[in-house]
Amino acid sequence: MDFSAIQKLLYHPHRILLILLLPAAALLLTTAAPPPTIELGPPQTVITRNLKMGLHTRLTDEVEPWKIKRTLQMVREMGAPWIVEYFPWAYREPLPGFFDWQHSDLVIDHAHAQGLTVIARLGFVPEWARPTDSASSFLPPEHYDDFARFVTAFVNRYGDRIHAVVIWNEPNLALEWGFQPIDPAGYVDLLRPAYQAVQQSNHPEVLVLGGALAPTLAPPGSDQALNDLIYLQQMLDAGAGAAMDGLAVHAYGWSFPADDPPDPQVVNFRRTELVHQLLADNGYAAMPIYITEGGWNDHPRWTRAVKPAQRIENSIRAYELVQSWPWAKTAALWAFRYPWPARTYLDYFTFVTPDFEPKPIYLELQNYSGGAGSGGE
Amino acid sequence: MRFFTRHSSFVTRRWVILLLFLTGVALVFWLWPRDDGSLAAIQRRGTLRVGLDASFPPFEVVNADGRIVGLDVDLARLIAADLGVEAELVNIGFDGLYDALLARRVDLVLSGLPYDPRWTQDVAYTQNYFNAGQALLTRADESAIAVPADLAGRTVAVEWGSQADMEARRLPAEPVAVTIERHATAAEALATLLAGQADAAIVDGVTAVEAEAQGAVIVTWLTDEWYAGAVHIESTALLKQVNQTLTRLRENGGLARLQEQWLHDNSQSH
Numbered sequence: 160m161d162f163s164a165i166q167k168l169l170y171h172p173h174r175i176l177l178i179l180l181l182p183a184a185a186l187l188l189t190t191a192a193p194p195p196t197i198e199l200g201p202p203q204t205v206i207t208r209n210l211k212m213g214l215h216t217r218l219t220d221e222v223e224p225w226k227i228k229r230t231l232q233m234v235r236e237m238g239a240p241w242i243v244e245y246f247p248w249a250y251r252e253p254l255p256g257f258f259d260w261q262h263s264d265l266v267i268d269h270a271h272a273q274g275l276t277v278i279a280r281l282g283f284v285p286e287w288a289r290p291t292d293s294a295s296s297f298l299p300p301e302h303y304d305d306f307a308r309f310v311t312a313f314v315n316r317y318g319d320r321i322h323a324v325v326i327w328n329e330p331n332l333a334l335e336w337g338f339q340p341i342d343p344a345g346y347v348d349l350l351r352p353a354y355q356a357v358q359q360s361n362h363p364e365v366l367v368l369g370g371a372l373a374p375t376l377a378p379p380g381s382d383q384a385l386n387d388l389i390y391l392q393q394m395l396d397a398g399a400g401a402a403m404d405g406l407a408v409h410a411y412g413w414s415f416p417a418d419d420p421p422d423p424q425v426v427n428f429r430r431t432e433l434v435h436q437l438l439a440d441n442g443y444a445a446m447p448i449y450i451t452e453g454g455w456n457d458h459p460r461w462t463r464a465v466k467p468a469q470r471i472e473n474s475i476r477a478y479e480l481v482q483s484w485p486w487a488k489t490a491a492l493w494a495f496r497y498p499w500p501a502r503t504y505l506d507y508f509t510f511v512t513p514d515f516e517p518k519p520i521y522l523e524l525q526n527y528s529g530g531a532g533s534g535g536e
Numbered sequence: 537m538r539f540f541t542r543h544s545s546f547v548t549r550r551w552v553i554l555l556l557f558l559t560g561v562a563l564v565f566w567l568w569p570r571d572d573g574s575l576a577a578i579q580r581r582g583t584l585r586v587g588l589d590a591s592f593p594p595f596e597v598v599n600a601d602g603r604i605v606g607l608d609v610d611l612a613r614l615i616a617a618d619l620g621v622e623a624e625l626v627n628i629g630f631d632g633l634y635d636a637l638l639a640r641r642v643d644l645v646l647s648g649l650p651y652d653p654r655w656t657q658d659v660a661y662t663q664n665y666f667n668a669g670q671a672l673l674t675r676a677d678e679s680a681i682a683v684p685a686d687l688a689g690r691t692v693a694v695e696w697g698s699q700a701d702m703e704a705r706r707l708p709a710e711p712v713a714v715t716i717e718r719h720a721t722a723a724e725a726l727a728t729l730l731a732g733q734a735d736a737a738i739v740d741g742v743t744a745v746e747a748e749a750q751g752a753v754i755v756t757w758l759t760d761e762w763y764a765g766a767v768h769i770e771s772t773a774l775l776k777q778v779n780q781t782l783t784r785l786r787e788n789g790g791l792a793r794l795q796e797q798w799l800h801d802n803s804q805s806h
Contacts, residue, residue, distance in 0.1 A: 457697065459722070459740050460648070462591040467697030468720045502650045503630050519697040519705075 197224040199272040203232075205240040207528040211481045213241030213278075213491030214510065215452055218266050219250070221498045228269045229515055230496055235273040237510070237521055238528025241489040242275050243325070243451045247283035248309050249295065255287055255305070258312060271320045278368070278407075278451060278491070279317070280325040281310060281353075289337075296328075297337020300348060307352035311360045318362020325407045325451060326353045327370035331390040333383050335373070341385045343393035346370070347402060354402040369399055371407035371451050374426045387430075388423060388437060395441045405446055408434050410453035410477070410490065413463045417476035428453065428477055435486050447488045450481065454492035457520075458504035471523045478527070572770035574643055575619070575777060583624040584616040587642035590627045594742070594798040595648040595763075598627075607798040608646045611665070614790065615644070615765075618781045634659060637768055644778065645766040655766070660775050663782045664762035665791055670703045671744035672755040673729060674736045681736055681755055688712040693725035693734035700725070700738035703758045726752065742799055749800040 214234050218227055234242055246263050253259060270277050283295050288302040298306060310324065329335040330346040339345075354367045372391060377384035391406075408431050412419070415427040423433060431450060438446050454477070456463060457470040465473065474492060481490040496511045510521040517525075525532050578584050588596045588608055596606040604625050616623035626642050633649065636642045638658060650668070651661050672692075674681045681687065689712040694700040696718035704716045717734055719725040722743045729737040730751060739747065741761070744754055765782075767775050785791045 459698070460592050460595070460742065462593070462597065466721055467695060467701070471697050499654075502652045505631075516702070519701050523697070 197228050197269075199268055200228075202272055203235055203274045205235050205238065205274045206531045207238035207240060209238070209478050209482050209528055210240055211487065211489045212237075212239040212478050212524075212528055213243065213450075213489040214239050214495040215243040215491045215493045216495045217245070217497055219245050219247060222262075224265055224269075226498070226515075227265050231266075231269045231273045231275060233511060233515065233517070233521075233532075234495055235275060236530050236532035237525045238530025239491075239524075240274070240276055241278065241491055242270060242495075243278045243280060243491040244270070245280045245282070245328075246313065248281060248288075248306065249283045249285035251313070252285055252309050254285075260316060263313075263317070267317050267320050276489075277317075277321045278323045278325060278449060278489075279313070279321050280328060280407075280451065281313065282327050282370075284337075294334075294337045296335045297339060298349065300345075303349050303352050306349070307356040310353045310356040314357050314360040314362050314365050318360060318365045321365060323366035323368050323405065323449065324353075324357065325368045325370055325449075326350050326403075329373040329409065330370050331372045331375065331377075331385045331387055340382075341390070343385075343390050343399075344397035347394055347397040347399045350399060351402040366404040366447075367402070368405045368407040368449055368451075369394065369403040371409045374409055374411060374430055376424065376426065388433060391434065391437055392441075395438075395443070400441065400443050400446070403446075405449055405488070406434065406438065407449050407451040408453075410450045411493075412453070412455045412465075412473055412477070414465055416469070417473040417480060428473070429480070431487065432484075435484070444486070446486075448484075448486055449488050450490040452493045453477070453490060454508065456504060456507045458507035461504040461507070464504065464507060467519065471520050474520065474524060475527050478524075570770055571772045572768060574768065574771040575773040578619060578621055578643055578774065581621070583622050584612070584619055584644060585624045585626055585642040586612040586616075587626045587628050587633050587636045587645040588612075588647035589630040589633065590625075591630075592648045607666075607794050608648065610794055610798070611785075611791075612644070612646050614785065615646075615778055615781045618784075619777060634766070637766060640768070643767065643771070643774060648763050649766055651762050651764050658769055659766040660769050660771065662765035662767070662775060662778045663786075664764040665782055665786075666741065666763040666795070667757060667760055668741040668763055669757050669759040669761040670700050670738055670740060671757050672736055672738055673726070673744060673747055673752045674755050675729060675732070676751050676753050678735065683756065684708075684758070687714045687736055689714075690735035691715045691717055691733075693717045693719060693728040693737040695719055695722040695725050695739070698722065699740065699759075703738050726750070745795055745799040749796075 216230055218230060221227055244266055251258055251263060267277060284298045288305050289297050289299060331341060333341060350369060357363060357365055357367050372387035373384060374387050375384045377386055379385060379389060410428050410431045412428040413426060417428050419427040419429060421429040421432045431448065435448055455465050455470040455473050457467040458464040477490055481487045493508050496509050497513055499513050500506055511517050590596045590598050590604045594606055595608045596604055599605045604627060609625065612623040628636050633645045633647055634655060637645050651664060672684060684707060687707060692704050692714050694704045694716060701718060707714045717728065719728060722739045725737045726739060726743065726747050728734045765778055
């Protein structure tokens with residue numbers, strides 16, 4: 160073995176310093192370099208036959224600006240004027256009062272440039288606002304005002320470019336309620352300050368939507384979930400109607416066709432009509448409903464999936480149904496694209512591949528809508 | 537300033553050698569695969585806890601009697617038998633399978649699980665045992681189609697909107713385009729092929745194996761999607777044993793028989 164090179168280095172410590180500093184400098188240069196600029200481009204307009212078509216995008220974990228732009232471009236070209244996107248509180252406010260808007264700026268700016276109407280879902284508790292080792296969906300009541308302050312900051316920044324905010328997600332699941340006992344009145348205690356925050360923000364015209372409930376038949380007493388219709392009634396009993404401008408709804412069809420009739424004992428797409436009826440029965444018939452997740456899965460083996468052809472037909476029919484419901488403002492189907500393959504049945508919810516290859520369902524919906532990419536432009 | 541003088545070069549060399557030696561020892565120790573003792577624990581317990589999501593026929597599904605049955609279930613029992621224990625089936629939603637493994641609630645996941653490189657820091661995959669990718673099929677009496685390029689000017693049947701449909705759209709359009717015939721189900725696409733109304737069909741791996749029993753042959757795999765088992769990254773002894781069983785079953789035709797049993801007649805799962 161020849162150690163002369165090492166010995167030479169040891170005789171010249173400045174060389175060691177140089178060797179140590181070079182990678183550090185390279186690292187600094189790499190991390191300090193600004194992300195490549197992706198032009199917003201000229202303002203676009205969505206061309207569609209159905210103004211209520213929407214998609215839930217999934218850009219939270221998408222780090223590359225060109226992919227954010229491409230995603231939103233393809234949504235527009237499919238003929239969907241609405242998107243729902245998730246903006247995790249923990250990512251935007253990693254330390255109390257310290258906001259990082261870089262990623263959400265990209266999403267909102269590109270969505271606006273593509274002519275899309277944005278519904279922003281807010282949730283995901285930062286570590287500083289919850290006990291150590293607790294779930295990210297657990298927000299202790301003493302931090303409800305911190306969340307309301309975040310809502311104010313978010314709406315002040317984006318209120319001129321978003322339509323609505325959704326407060327929390329599926330709080331009728333223990334998983335989404337910090338693994339705490341399911342508590343509709345407790346959720347209303349969280350919703351109320353968030354609603355007031357928007358009212359007192361620079362953009363009180365932004366709508367506050369009650370968090371969409373997971374469609375489930377879980378009975379009272381289950382420690383995992385509570386039937387969405389029961390939960391909603393208890394929410395309304397606790398005063399939710401005065402703390403929201405509209406209600407987000409999740410409308411999955413599972414293995415049922417889109418036209419399968421509503422039935423309290425069945426989870427299907429038209430369960431949304433039962434939600435509307437329940438609102439009406441409580442004096443809120445005029446309260447708009449926004450379907451912020453829903454649709455079908457076409458995995459070849461999953462027991463809750465349908466055939467790809469059925470998924471296409473059901474999705475088109477679902478958009479038609481929503482168009483005919485005056486109280487429903489949009490149906491944003493889950494999910495436009497994942498940043499990377501889930502390698503499970505979940506991949507069969509998407510409309511384009513992670514590489515932006517349109518799936519047949521994308522092309523068929525584009526054809527239905529007469530979107531910009533369908534030759535209808 | 538110098539760290540060392542030339543007079544101390546002999547001492548320096550000895551230190552460098554010692555340092556390199558110690559670094560080497562540390563590296564070997566650090567990289568050497570450690571075992572978590574799970575195999576011994578399984579044998580003490582007398583059960584191999586197998587995590588699966590029983591909503592995925594014909595690999596695992598709850599049948600009319602409420603029992604979990606399927607290809608993976610039988611495979612799990614064969615693996616457990618080789619370990620001298622019983623298989624204990626733990627039914628978990630697909631999203632929770634890896635967490636169950638990492639939380640040590642199960643010893644092995646066997647659930648139509650596609651190999652996923654993103655998990656390889658936390659779990660170790662067994663040998664793969666089934667390809668669920670997309671296969672190009674033709675009839676056994678059709679010898680003119682050996683590669684996808686031979687499809688030029690011919691008709692390919694697929695299920696409308698499926699992954700097979702996507703693969704068909706990727707087939708070369710030059711010099712002569714392929715005619716894609718779309719059907720409501722993969723079974724209909726296959727029937728069209730077998731009836732001689734299409735020259736080829738593209739179907740998923742399960743349908744392809746089923747089709748072989750009906751007189752179709754697999755020309756080639758257009759995509760691969762391998763299913764494998766998974767164990768905790770530190771369960772090295774268990775992994776070795778599972779792989780030994782899979783090797784044995786591959787060599788003695790046991791895996792082929794399982795496929796034949798569950799894929800040629802998956803009415804058993806209902």
